[in-house]
Amino acid sequence: MKRDLLLSYRRKSDLVNPLIFFLMVATLFPLGVSPDPTFLADVAPGVVWVAALLATLLSMDSMFRSDFEDGTLEQILLSPQPLYLVVLAKVLAHWMLTGLPLTLLAPVLGVMLFLPAEGMGGLVLSLLLGTPTLSLIGAIGAALTVGLRKGGVLISLLVLPLYIPVLIFGSAAVQGAVTGLPLGGYLAILGAMLSLGLVMAPLAIGAALRISVSG
Amino acid sequence: MKRDLLLSYRRKSDLVNPLIFFLMVATLFPLGVSPDPTFLADVAPGVVWVAALLATLLSMDSMFRSDFEDGTLEQILLSPQPLYLVVLAKVLAHWMLTGLPLTLLAPVLGVMLFLPAEGMGGLVLSLLLGTPTLSLIGAIGAALTVGLRKGGVLISLLVLPLYIPVLIFGSAAVQGAVTGLPLGGYLAILGAMLSLGLVMAPLAIGAALRISVSG
Amino acid sequence: MSTPRLKIDNLFCERDERVLFEGLCFEVNAGEVIQIEGQNGSGKTTLLRILSGLSRHFEGDIYWQGEHLDNCAQAYRESLLYFGHQPGVKAVLTPRENLQWYASLHPEMDLTKLDYALVKVGLKGYEDVPCHTLSAGQNRRVSLARLYLSRAPLWILDEPFTAIDKRGVAEKEALITTHAQEGGTVILTTHHELAMGDKIRRLNLDQLAGTL
Amino acid sequence: MSTPRLKIDNLFCERDERVLFEGLCFEVNAGEVIQIEGQNGSGKTTLLRILSGLSRHFEGDIYWQGEHLDNCAQAYRESLLYFGHQPGVKAVLTPRENLQWYASLHPEMDLTKLDYALVKVGLKGYEDVPCHTLSAGQNRRVSLARLYLSRAPLWILDEPFTAIDKRGVAEKEALITTHAQEGGTVILTTHHELAMGDKIRRLNLDQLAGTL
Amino acid sequence: MADKKWMPRWFYQLASPRWCYEITGKLLPLFVIAAILLLVTGTVWALAFAPADYQQGNSFRIIYIHVPSSILAQSCYMLMAVAGAIGLIWKMKVADMVAKCCAPIGASIAVLSLATGAIWGKPTWGSWWVWDARLTSMLILFFLYLGIIALNSAIESERTAAQSTAVLALVGLVNIPIIKYSVDWWNTLHQPATFKLTERPAMPAEMWVPLLVMVIGFYCFFAVAMMLRLRNEIIQRERRSSWVRDLIAG
Amino acid sequence: MSFESFAEFIDMGGHGLYVWLSYAIALVVIVINIVNPLMHKRHIFTEQARRLRREKQS
């Protein structure tokens, strides 16, 4: 089941786009703010995390929209497969196409923004735990707005408040890693958010989808 | 003609969404990076400009997509009205719904990020000249990708490189205003980019739309 | 059988203060084909979406083989094939991939007949081109190929013949007749003149909604 | 007239290495109705999009009243009404607003008849609800209302009767006949059986493409 | 193709993929030889014989890669835009193909320019990367190449892809003068131009002559890479014409 | 000749790593740009030859 969804999604080859967006957002900062290396090293954890968050957010809107418009979403809701699993598979596929490559690319960004080498581990770990949570939360927003004719920006409105805790702990973890503090606590919180999300979010997404389609 | 388009677009009431996105990006920054006022005052010009840029970018994808999907784009291309004007009107409408309110809201953001009062004038002026250019450039990207089944993130890939100069001069203008340097030069460049965009971009948008629809 | 396949009891639906139907009661048995008739906007699609469980904007009760739909949602979905106004075809995937995807959602489906089904709907040679390069009718044919693969007894078809050419319509009509003869149930809407004549039961929504 | 309204000369079109038509030549005069026939995927939509100037995936020449289309694009667009697979109706706008929007693109249109047109297509009472709450057929009716408002001599209609109920089809057929009698030209495709009988000229793409 | 009789004959011929395939077949060996000769002499000269810079020492020798690649990356972009425009206006197939072939080559050359610049920056400025105007505009050029490649691969129909990328390339053309004049408009870390049409170079001849050799060598290399790709592209698109069939069969 | 010995040539006055790295990257870029189209050409020819054969059969 999961493999099917993944397979079908692979074809979209959207893979590389969020990545390049991620890279670009990160380059916007030194350009717009200040190119001074010590300054950049200071803000790097936050900037990378904000960029990751925005990249996820941007890719979120299209998650269910095309399914809604061409009627495949109806078919998903009418299938005898448990909706929980189908939704989870869809979110997982989304994460593998955005969050995961983003995490893998993050060290490159770190170098570009002069992030000290000690921070790299924390950066990758925190993103690894944080980005799936972002995908899960984002999918709730996407499911809620899919039936509306506007979407697009509305979704960020719904989702961003929920993203903020992830952002705070994620960037705190990286900053901790840079200054040599123990990361365990932050990562544990990120992990807890992820597991909570894994259990609850698919339920919310499923319910939201049913409501949106029934409207 | 223009009024008609504006009218029809007003109904979408998308008005408030890019605004709130704009606000949120700006609040993410102190959260993700550092809430220290002097630090924030330093980065404020850049952050506000990056936020404005991303808000525009986010709203760009939907500019022609729904028109393409429901067939109104075909009707526009088949209308005897000069395409140049129709496209210009559409971009103008887009700007009035995103760029303009964004510009008006920017001082609030400035205050939130402790931007010194001297910078406010420069901020508003630079956004006033810069955001229409962003809309014009973005519309080129939107027109090029409208026929594709992916869009979404591809558009940022195409458009961001062209946004970078606007960003650089825009935030430089604000920084100049903060430090009390004369703004004239920066604003002149922003104005020049805008007029170049006003003349050339509608041509490119029109050509891109014809190509996309014919594909 | 004494309990009907599908029993609709006292269905009421209004949209935007327009009553579409009220006190609608009917039963459908195995082997029956029911055509919902009515002019544009009379509520055919709304009714079919309610019956399929997609829409919940209604009052009244629906029973599937004697059980209330709320209590047997899972079993009902297993025995249902729904074909809506939007055909549910992904434009970036090929016809073959689209059907495989659908089959992964419906494990009881017979995938070995996939190629046969694609030939049957006239898409031979188009199995592996992305659907957005297909014509309007070909896209709907991709979705109709599901009819050849499905083992679900209940088919709910909303204007299945839209954009299909005459030969295609005749073939699909034959398929529907066969399905009914084998004990299946079909509820469909169409504005085409069906050649099945009297083998079909008609239900006119116009009279119910008083739009005529 | 000695010069035909529309002259198609040696048209060639291939998509994905499939030749759809080749050496296609025909002329259309004022007062004529031409129905393009062919099975699904035979190239009807492609041909109509080429004729309307939307698609440029072709080789060959098209002349409008004796002039090459490249040289009189503006005049051609003024005299053309195109109705495609997508009806060109904005879901967030109301039927009235949709038509007003269309009229703003076509300044020669007669807006005083707007209410009359909406009544004619059976949308009385729905003038001011957003189109996404309308049924499939009602949405297409909104777009068809343009036929009552337009003064363009050339109509290109791609399956105008999709999702329209029987009474609607009959009315639209009558409208098309009237338009032709008044000196207009209609090029259309449809899989419906038209009642106009012999007043219509048919052009079958299947034979051209060799798909039959 | 109805009323274009005013165009010179070679323009017509150039528009014929077959003629283009044959002529590049003849030109290719010439350019291969020229490229090898120039690049080898240039490299040996640059690495072993040119004098070291009195300020930068031997790291200066990077210039012999850096400057040719920087210049070439921009020229390649301009060629792409011009070819794209020709393809748009005159619907010339070969121009579309040239434009398409430019993008990957140009992107790789831009990478080379960026990489050598970054490597050079480490010993001279003390950091791999600074956000200066020329560096940034060069990075934008690279991003533009990436955007064009992405757009091209996202569109299935060859004609549509060619036209769309042509529009994008033309729009991106505004970046070229920015790269060129960024060093004059803003006072930056980066060196101003070495070669100007109006003046003699400020460097001693032993330094700039090998540079010139390398620049010309890079152009010849570009011609080779271009022709190789173009010939592939021609075969790919003309695969159903009889002459390509014969070519492949025989 | 601006170098006395081969070792000095390799060292490049302490900047050896940078200089040689640059030239190596240049070489890689050049080679890629030559090899890639050549391999692609082989691919196209075999592909098209197979297609021709298939067409002849049917």
Ligand code: HEM
């Ligand atoms: C990643 C960093 C760099 C980039 C992207 C870059 C880019 C460029 C570009 C675009 C040119 C213009 C060629 C032309 O159009 O004439 C150029 C030329 C040049 N660069 Fe760099 N450069 C970088 C770093 C450096 C460094 C570190 C140095 C030496 C300190 C340097 C020295 C030169 C010199 C001497 C020229 C020749 C000037 C001319 O002829 O115009 N560059 N570079």
Ligand SMILES: Nc1ncnc2c1ncn2[C@@H]1O[C@H](COP(=O)(O)OP(=O)(O)OP(=O)(O)O)[C@@H](O)[C@H]1O
């Ligand atoms: N964008 C495209 N790219 C490649 N092939 C296409 C494209 N659009 C259409 N085709 C092909 O052209 C053929 C004709 O399509 P067209 O839409 O004209 O058919 P049609 O006659 O209108 O069919 P229908 O009755 O189903 O509407 C189809 O076989 C289709 O595969």
Ligand SMILES: Nc1ncnc2c1ncn2[C@@H]1O[C@H](COP(=O)(O)OP(=O)(O)OP(=O)(O)O)[C@@H](O)[C@H]1O
């Ligand atoms: N989301 C909605 N909100 C409000 N009203 C709706 C909504 N969807 C449908 N309606 C109304 O319900 C009525 C019935 O619509 P429905 O789509 O069921 O018609 P239909 O019989 O299928 O027509 P058609 O033959 O055109 O497909 C219409 O008058 C429409 O205005």
Ligand SMILES: [Mg+2]
């Ligand atoms: Mg309906």
Ligand SMILES: [Mg+2]
């Ligand atoms: Mg069609």
